Amino acid sequence: MxxxxxxxxxxxxxxxxxxxxxxxxxxxxxxxxxxxxxxxxxxxxxxxxxxxxxxxxxxxxxxxxxxxxxxxxxxxxxxxxxxxxxxxxxxKRAWSMCFTIRGVGGHGSLMPDGTGMDNFHTFLNVVYDYRDTQKAILKSVANSTVGAAAYTSININTVKGGIASNVIATEIQAIMDMRLATDANPQDMETMVNSWLRAAGNNNSVTYLRKDTExxxxxxxxxxxxxxxxxxxxxxxxxxxxxxxxxxxxxxxxxxxxxxxxxxxxxxxxxxxxxxxxxxxxxxxxxxxxxxxxxxxxxxxxxxxxx
Known part of the structure; x- marks a missing residue:
């Protein structure tokens, strides 16, 4: 004290x-x-x-x-x-998701297109574009009675990938914490999540660690x-x-x-x-x-x- x-x-x-x-x-x-x-x-x-x-x-x-x-x-x-x-x-309903973003690997001296980190960068861009829209909503309702109901919070809280400093990572994993706006439709949210994966390539996946819909x-x-x-x-x-x-x-x-x-x-x-x-x-x-x-x-x- x-x-x-x-x-x-x-x-x-x-x-x-x-x-x-x-x-x-x-x-x-x-x-x-x-x-x-x-x-x-x-x-x-x-x-x-x-x-x-x-x-x-x-x-x-x-x-x-x-x-x-x-x-x-x-x-x-x-x-x-x-x-x-x-x-x-x-x-608010809690979703916790583990995303796996994949790409080509190789020696660390090379610069191939479509590496795991390249695709993860694309993934981050589309996720944060959406996050920015939700932050704008948060700011707009900050002093209103609507409050937390109006926006979906989203944060990537852990990231891991790679096996050595001189090997290009073929796989990046990221765990995301999302809390859905009260009027968000779970099916629509899942469709959006899948679109993030597609934007980053065709060999990516998501595992739901938690998915509360009600x-x-x-x-x-x-x-x-x-x-x-x-x-x-x-x-x-x-x-x-x-x-x-x-x-x-x-x-x-x-x-x-x-x-x-x-x-x-x-x-x-x-x-x-x-x-x-x-x-x-x-x-x-x-x-x-x-x-x-x-x-x-x-x-x-x-x-x-x-x-």
Whole structure:
């Protein structure tokens, strides 16, 4: 912790903090002998960052999950530099793709046409032409209510290829992370991906490491009593709650896809977004205030009448 009370640690924002806040809030409710009509369950799941193949994605299909009889769920939320708390009601769909771009090889002293790197260069050009269009959309909606819903994010995060410094690489592999705009059609996106491959030659391929095509939506209006409870509880504490589209994807998607209303929620206000970046932090006062907020929010949610 520095002199400003900022705690620097992996997970200070994403999202060991929330797990601790849940536990502390429930501890307070128990210590205060609060009786709740609904049961509170905490799940600390594995594998969320890489697609939940061993976590929530499979857990929601188990008998154990069904016996919990979940009526509503909270999941990880977002940081915000302001005072308004954000609640995500839909996540963007995550695609992770491994592209293999191939070409001719040879001795490093030669300069043949159509090398693996030549074709990879062409591939990068067409990918980044599309990425530029999405960045333009991002900038155009930066201060609007549309936000992350409007654009598809795209980043090439790993690249590897070649076997020696004096041998022309015949194969380049690149892993791309893409998060689809909420109105993007998966078939259209796949057609576009295939066109990138063709632009770089006829002997290229793609393997989908992750390909989520569905992302359910939770109502954030008066038809959803859980939303009303959270909104009114926070308003009573002098806090505004704003619904947003989550720019990434979380385990909440798998719950929503099962018809369970779920909101991504966190209390990290007045905080610079540093998820997956260096100097991840959270101010100690923000963290402790978050426990107060969760205590009241959980109490309100657990008192929502059964339909």
């Amino acid at each position: 520095d002199e400003n009370g900022d705690i620097y640690a992996r997970g200070a924002q994403d999202t060991k903090d929330i797990a601790i806040q849940y536990l502390e809030a429930i501890k307070r409710l128990k210590n205060d002998n609060v009786t709740l009509p609904r049961t509170l369950h905490i799940t600390i799941m594995t594998d969320e960052e890489s697609g939940s193949a061993q976590g929530m994605k499979v857990f929601v299909n188990t008998t154990e999950f069904k016996t919990l009889n979940v009526g509503f769920a909270l999941d990880e939320g977002q940081t915000t530099p302001g005072d308004t708390i954000l609640a995500s009601f839909v996540d 992302s359910g939506i939770t109502s954030v209006d008066n038809t959803n009593p859980f939303w009303v409870s959270m909104r009114d509880t926070l308003n009573g504490m002098g806090i505004r709650l704003e619904p947003v589209v989550k720019a990434a994807m979380s385990d909440a998607t798998y719950l929503r896809n099962k018809g369970i209303p779920t909101l991504g929620f966190a209390t990290k206000t007045r905080t610079i977004h540093r998820l997956h970046a260096k100097d991840e932090y959270q101010n100690v006062e923000t963290f402790l205030r978050g426990i107060d907020i969760y205590t009241e929010v959980l109490k309100g949610l657990a008192n929502v009448p059964s339909s």
